């Protein structure tokens with residue numbers, strides 16, 4: 277249910293904010309939007325953001341340099357705000373829920389439909405957690421930095437207002453946000469489309485080595501540790517590869533995997549209307565949205581693909 281974020285945090289002396297591991301644009305935007313908004317409007321409160329190190333493309337968002345990347349032990353917080361995920365996906369930040377006066381959860385993952393806080397604003401129909409943050413801030417207290425951070429999150433989770441999670445309401449909010457006058461065209465280019473040469477190379481390689489299966493309705497590509505070391509890339513450099521695989525004509529389900537450890541892979545799924553990606557990912561202990569979801573799987577690459585195929589096939593027949 278919608279609430280007034282400032283009222284809910286009124287009187288709090290120490291507030292912690294966190295989002296999911298491997299934070300994406302929506303997660304970083306949501307955390308920094310809330311951080312800036314609360315700093316601006318809650319006098320005397322200490323507001324801290326705990327997140328794994330985000331991609332440096334987001335460095336221009338206000339508060340990026342203030343993000344705490346390790347997760348030191350802390351006295352209990354008055355309020356702990358969990359954005360764009362459930363408690364479990366905050367990883368090492370999950371401990372800040374212990375003893376917290378109040379836990380607030382704002383999310384849009386269908387696999388967290390009930391929320392994990394004392395106070396929840398969760399709507400799986402909405403394209404970005406940042407779109408929900410927009411609802412929680414008072415319009416006359418929004419400034420350009422809050423607007424920019426919210427906009428970045430909406431851009432990233434809607435694929436620049438292209439995916440079907442984009443609604444008239446999304447665009448109305450975006451229209452209002454760009455009226456604050458930040459250079460949105462540059463931000464979209466630099467945070468969403470632009471790739472480093474290395475990122476372009478690894479994407480090229482992933483596309484070239486991709487394999488179609490199930491009569492060309494699915495495609496999979498994998499990057500192993502050896503290849504990551506060879507190119508000197510980190511997992512952040514894989515952003516966008518799975519979306520590119522989904523763009524292939526005839527594909528209902530695109531899968532991108534990378535090796536996270538011995539016989540362990542992080543799996544990203546992107547689908548069309550025929551396949552519910554969240555359902556497939558949830559079966560393997562992950563989650564996400566209908567068209568975009570992820571999970572971690574154990575086994576050899578072929579085991580993982582076989583197991584995924586079996587689940588996808590149930591929906592594609």
Ligand code: AMP
Nearest residue numbers: 544545561562563564565568569570571
């Ligand atoms: P990814 O393919 O990892 O970029 O994730 C696609 C979408 O699924 C994003 O909205 C993620 O937040 C979500 N997602 C990925 N992995 C998980 C997971 N293990 N549990 C819940 N949601 C996930």
Ligand code: MN
Nearest residue numbers: 300302303360
């Ligand atoms: Mn996210």
Ligand code: MN
Nearest residue numbers: 302360405433
């Ligand atoms: Mn999101």
